[in-house]
Amino acid sequence: MSRYSLRATETRWQIAAFVALAAGVEAMVHLSSPKRASIVRGSLNAMAAAAVIVSVKFHLEPGARKHDTAIARDVARTVVNAVAD
Secondary structure, X not given: OHHHHOOOOOHHHHHHHHHHHHHHHHHHHHHHOOOOOOHHHHXXXXXXXXXXXXXXXXXXXXXXXXXXXXHHHHHHHHHHHHHHO
């Protein structure tokens, strides 16, 4: 919803805000009961938010799709080559 309604805001700032939100939620959980806080859960929430924000950006902005698909292919090729070696 934030990426859809705040198109002028840079994606990296939205991702940073959601990472901070995930960290804040885990910090509040830690204050209520230290045994219930989870770095893994906070990291997964932050990664999920980042993935959705980037996905919506590609869906909403055709220019981003056209430009960044080549970058995504290069990154994927680099990762596959690194794993193969």
